[in-house]
Amino acid sequence: PRDLRRGSPPARPDLPRQIFGRLLSCSAYRQIARDLGVAPSTVMRQVERLGRHCLLFHERLRPKLGPAEPLVVDGFESFEFSQYTPFHIHTAVGASHYVYGFTDSELRRKGRMTIAQRERRAQLELRFGRPDPRSIEREMAALVEIIVPAGASVTIESDEHPSYPRAFARLRDRTIAHATTRSTVPRTPGNPLF
Secondary structure (H helix, E strand, O other): OOEOOOOEOOOOOOHHHHHHHHHHOOOOHHHHHHHHOOOHHHHHHHHHHHHHHHHHHHHHHOOOOOOOOOEEEEEEEEEEOEEEEEEEEEEEEEOOOOEEEEEEEEOOOOOOOOHHHHHHHHHHHHHHOOOOOOHHHHHHHHHHHHHOOOOOEEEEEEOOOOHHHHHHHOOOOOEEEEEEOOOOOOOOOOOOOO
16 A cells, blocks of 8 residues: 555565565565565565675674684585576685685586587677686685685685685785595585585
8 A cells, every 4th residue: 555645655664574584484586575465576675685784794793803713615506597607606614604704706607508508608708708717716715815814824624626726825925724625525524524
């Protein structure tokens, strides 16, 4: 219902809290919109706003002197929009399970493709540019640079991703003790990457 005095819908101060709760329970945007009686675009705008607030809150509380515990860095791949826009999310987590931060890298679509798919990838790269082949290295270095201040030292555990040693070598003003564990080892509590 509209507020006839001002010609606009009434404010919904309850929306951010309700949307946040439903996001944490893994509800889809359209499902949230249907449950709350709002448009999906309203949910998307609120999610973007909540995301910015979460990032600011995390940055405010993050230890600025660097971690006082070993870090585990790892990453996983997903897609934005379609399989033509894969990306890699890098995470840094302490032994206490505190998430110190994350960055992401734009990737080039890889794997088996039909001729039409290769042509489509070429069109998209012509229009938007080709992702940097050293993006994982660059963004992992940026992640550690954010978390570990210059002059500090840290122990980092990771799998054997070839970009990680190159990323750490970029950070010459930090002391990084890097240990690796094979990614094929089960991620049980005895695994340093657990």
